[in-house]
Amino acid sequence: MNKINKDNFKQDAYKYGFVTEIEDEKIPKGLNEEVIKLISSKKNEPKWMLEWRLAAYERLKSMEVPKWARANIADIDFQDLYYYSSPKDFKEKPKSLEEVDPKLLETYEKLGIPLKEQEALAGVAVDAVFDSVSVATTFKEKLNEIGVIFSPISEAIQKHPDLVKKYIGSVIPVTDHFYATLNSAVFSDGSFVYIPKNVKCPMELSTYFRINASETGQFERTLIIADEGSYVSYLEGCTAPMRDENQLHAANVELVALDNAEIKYSTVQNWYPGDEEGKGGIYNFVTKRGLCKGKNSKISWTQIETGSAITWKYPSCILRGDNSTGEFYSVAITNNHQQADTGTKMIHLGKNTKSRIVSKGISAGKSSNTYRGLVNFHRKAENSKNFTQCDSLLVGSSCKANTIPLTENNSNTSSLEHEATTSKISDDQLFYCMQRGLDAEEAQSLIVNGFCKEVLQQLPMEFAVEAQKLVSISLEGSVG
Amino acid sequence: MKEALDNMLEIKNLDVSVEDKQIIKNLNLKIGPGEVHAIMGPNGSGKSTIAHTLAGKPNYLVEAGNVDFKNEDLIAKDPYERSLLGLFLAFQYPIELPGVTNASYLKQILNAHRKSRGENPIDAGEFLKILKEKSRNLNIPMEMHSRFVNAGFSGGEKKKNEVLQMDLLDPSLIIMDETDSGLDVDALKSTSEAVNKLRDGKRSFLIITHYLRLLEYIEPDHVHVFGDGSIIESGDKSLASRIDNEGYEVK
Ligand SMILES: Nc1ncnc2c1ncn2[C@@H]1O[C@H](COP(=O)(O)OP(=O)(O)OP(=O)(O)O)[C@@H](O)[C@H]1O
Ligand SMILES: [Mg+2]
Numbered sequence: 001m002n003k004i005n006k007d008n009f010k011q012d013a014y015k016y017g018f019v020t021e022i023e024d025e026k027i028p029k030g031l032n033e034e035v036i037k038l039i040s041s042k043k044n045e046p047k048w049m050l051e052w053r054l055a056a057y058e059r060l061k062s063m064e065v066p067k068w069a070r071a072n073i074a075d076i077d078f079q080d081l082y083y084y085s086s087p088k089d090f091k092e093k094p095k096s097l098e099e100v101d102p103k104l105l106e107t108y109e110k111l112g113i114p115l116k117e118q119e120a121l122a123g124v125a126v127d128a129v130f131d132s133v134s135v136a137t138t139f140k141e142k143l144n145e146i147g148v149i150f151s152p153i154s155e156a157i158q159k160h161p162d163l164v165k166k167y168i169g170s171v172i173p174v175t176d177h178f179y180a181t182l183n184s185a186v187f188s189d190g191s192f193v194y195i196p197k198n199v200k201c202p203m204e205l206s207t208y209f210r211i212n213a214s215e216t217g218q219f220e221r222t223l224i225i226a227d228e229g230s231y232v233s234y235l236e237g238c239t240a241p242m243r244d245e246n247q248l249h250a251a252n253v254e255l256v257a258l259d260n261a262e263i264k265y266s267t268v269q270n271w272y273p274g275d276e277e278g279k280g281g282i283y284n285f286v287t288k289r290g291l292c293k294g295k296n297s298k299i300s301w302t303q304i305e306t307g308s309a310i311t312w313k314y315p316s317c318i319l320r321g322d323n324s325t326g327e328f329y330s331v332a333i334t335n336n337h338q339q340a341d342t343g344t345k346m347i348h349l350g351k352n353t354k355s356r357i358v359s360k361g362i363s364a365g366k367s368s369n370t371y372r373g374l375v376n377f378h379r380k381a382e383n384s385k386n387f388t389q390c391d392s393l394l395v396g397s398s399c400k401a402n403t404i405p406l407t408e409n410n411s412n413t414s415s416l417e418h419e420a421t422t423s424k425i426s427d428d429q430l431f432y433c434m435q436r437g438l439d440a441e442e443a444q445s446l447i448v449n450g451f452c453k454e455v456l457q458q459l460p461m462e463f464a465v466e467a468q469k470l471v472s473i474s475l476e477g478s479v480g
Numbered sequence: 481m482k483e484a485l486d487n488m489l490e491i492k493n494l495d496v497s498v499e500d501k502q503i504i505k506n507l508n509l510k511i512g513p514g515e516v517h518a519i520m521g522p523n524g525s526g527k528s529t530i531a532h533t534l535a536g537k538p539n540y541l542v543e544a545g546n547v548d549f550k551n552e553d554l555i556a557k558d559p560y561e562r563s564l565l566g567l568f569l570a571f572q573y574p575i576e577l578p579g580v581t582n583a584s585y586l587k588q589i590l591n592a593h594r595k596s597r598g599e600n601p602i603d604a605g606e607f608l609k610i611l612k613e614k615s616r617n618l619n620i621p622m623e624m625h626s627r628f629v630n631a632g633f634s635g636g637e638k639k640k641n642e643v644l645q646m647d648l649l650d651p652s653l654i655i656m657d658e659t660d661s662g663l664d665v666d667a668l669k670s671t672s673e674a675v676n677k678l679r680d681g682k683r684s685f686l687i688i689t690h691y692l693r694l695l696e697y698i699e700p701d702h703v704h705v706f707g708d709g710s711i712i713e714s715g716d717k718s719l720a721s722r723i724d725n726e727g728y729e730v731k
Binding site: 433452 | 535536537538558559560562563564568569571574575576577578579580585588589592593596628645649
């Protein structure tokens with residue numbers, strides 16, 4: 001009986017923890033050439049893509065799992081995982097929402113993404129990725145009319161091989177590090193976006209990642225290319241069922257911005273964080289990198305990280321084009337036994353490049369929250385500037401917050417500005433709000449949302465309210 | 481529910497200590513519905529301490545005695561329950577809430593009160609209308625509401641914001657802790673007018689102040705002098721004039 005109550009409690013705290021009862025089709029467990037060939041053939045990939053994967057796998061054999069992050073992590077047996085899972089009989093992606101399995105539509109509805117309604121509402125186009133496959137993409141045709149390509153990457157590999165071939169691995173080299181290389185070998189689905197010259201994408205593009213199958217890793221691969229003078233705002237969301245096992249999500253996301261182009265990339269990451277004792281939850285080991293390839297280009301990362309048992313994630317910008325700009329806005333919330341090690345790298349190569357980092361870390365419970373960042377000015381990055389602000393807020397006294405900002409300045413004319421604060425949620429602020437009628441949790445969430453304001457307001461309007469609620473929910477149960 | 485109350489607030493034999501130091505000593509005070517009581521007294525005599533105790537500030541330990549508020553045991557309640565029950569404290573030093581815009585904060589606290597009364601959240605248009613009207617009465621520019629709560633507000637602006645909140649939440653007992661300190665002459669006048677408008681024969685006030693000036697605008701029914709944690713003298717409003725003339729030393 002105790003158990004039921006407890007499960008109910010968890011259900012309250014993490015409302016996306018349900019499992020969709022749908023038959024799935026997995027390829028056998030384990031990591032080997034056969035598995036990679038199977039994934040590639042499931043996706044009808046051309047030969048070059050398979051060869052690219054196999055080369056990555058060859059490389060992986062001699063690589064080791066990184067050990068540097070501030071995280072206690074159980075050893076992962078890479079031979080004991082499924083690398084591909086899709087709903088059964090999922091041969092070809094449905095052409096329209098009418099053909100999508102109702103169970104899947106219902107799943108997304110429960111997650112707060114009613115695909116059919118979204119299709120009717122202008123404003124947001126959605127690509128829904130369920131385990132290893134994209135199950136629906138809305139507004140595709142409409143976007144096509146203005147030359148915007150928004151499709152699952154598996155489809156892009158077949159239909160736009162030249163673009164994919166040119167850019168995949170151009171920002172995150174196949175050999176980058178263990179998880180990036182692993183992803184290159186076994187990636188399943190993710191989104192592909194191409195915005196043609198001088199097109200401002202008229203709607204938000206978003207991908208919704210859902211892990212459903214057990215003992216399965218999700219290896220998302222996303223590639224976004226903004227051609228000269230174009231603009232796109234893209235958002236991804238992520239959830240998974242509650243399970244006692246730790247599941248692996250190892251994504252690679254590459255962004256390329258050409259001359260005068262701008263990419264705004266937002267993430268609301270709410271993978272299952274594990275229970276109050278720290279059992280279960282997603283290992284979120286993600287490589288995200290953007291290349292400001294052209295002059296005056298801009299890449300802006302915004303992330304709201306509330307989920308996952310462990311998060312390692314450093315969305316970075318390589319500022320190669322002169323006058324290019326990189327931004328990183330982050331809210332990372334850890335509660336119970338969660339561990340987050342996140343931050344960014346800003347690599348200044350071009351002249352007059354600018355970067356701005358605003359990181360807000362909130363730790364509660366017994367969690368640990370680290371900001372890790374690197375700002376590098378290359379010798380030729382004349383007159384470049386970085387501004388970094390790292391604020392940590394502690395809720396309670398059993399949590400940890402660390403700030404590790406590294407800088408390497410090889411340019412005499414460039415400047416860095418760094419501010420950092422660590423504070424506790426103030427009793428006076430709580431009392432003031434409570435004196436006006438807010439209970440302890442409402443008061444706390446008001447103050448925490450205030451603390452995150454600068455980052456939350458970077459989110460596209462459509463998602464800001466949702467993100468605010470998420471911030472409050474993630475801290476539930478942490479009021480003393 | 482709205483039976484006539486004998487007493488709004490009744491404090492009996494109250495001892496309060498803060499961090500192991502006893503500050504309130506055997507305090508007794510009765511405030512009837514509609515009455516306005518003023519408390520004066522030297523710095524450090526315990527005026528803010530009693531205000532905070534009534535509002536339920538953590539770490540303010542009630543060691544003895546009790547407090548009835550609208551016939552309920554006040555001390556047993558959480559701070560937010562006291563607020564929802566109708567107790568409002570205008571802080572001597574209002575607290576800043578960085579990142580929280582004043583308008584959304586005001587709306588949220590109003591909605592918390594509406595919810596406890598079983599009402600729906602206020603409609604955005606209606607809220608704006610109320611906010612405009614109440615702000616105009618207090619000479620608060622609307623721009624102030626898009627700033628963060630009290631952050632970078634001048635001393636007087638913070639106090640006006642407190643008065644605005646008391647006006648918004650429709651409390652039964654208003655405790656004002658030196659709300660007049662820091663107000664310019666015009667603000668003092670508009671604040672007093674706002675207070676006088678709230679004086680409806682049912683709502684009660686406990687006004688802590690150092691200055692006769694305020695009490696000339698808001699005429700109190702009773703004046704108490706605080707000394708070393710309790711009331712050492714009570715009288716009518718002439719007591720305030722005497723203190724203004726003679727100070728606390730002369731008795
Ligand atoms: N946390 C605390 N620890 C120790 N002493 C405290 C604490 N808080 C208040 N006091 C003391 O309690 C006494 C009463 O303080 P209180 O703020 O109530 O005075 P007051 O009458 O409001 O004074 P003022 O007119 O200056 O506002 C003072 O001596 C003060 O120093
Ligand atoms: Mg005081």
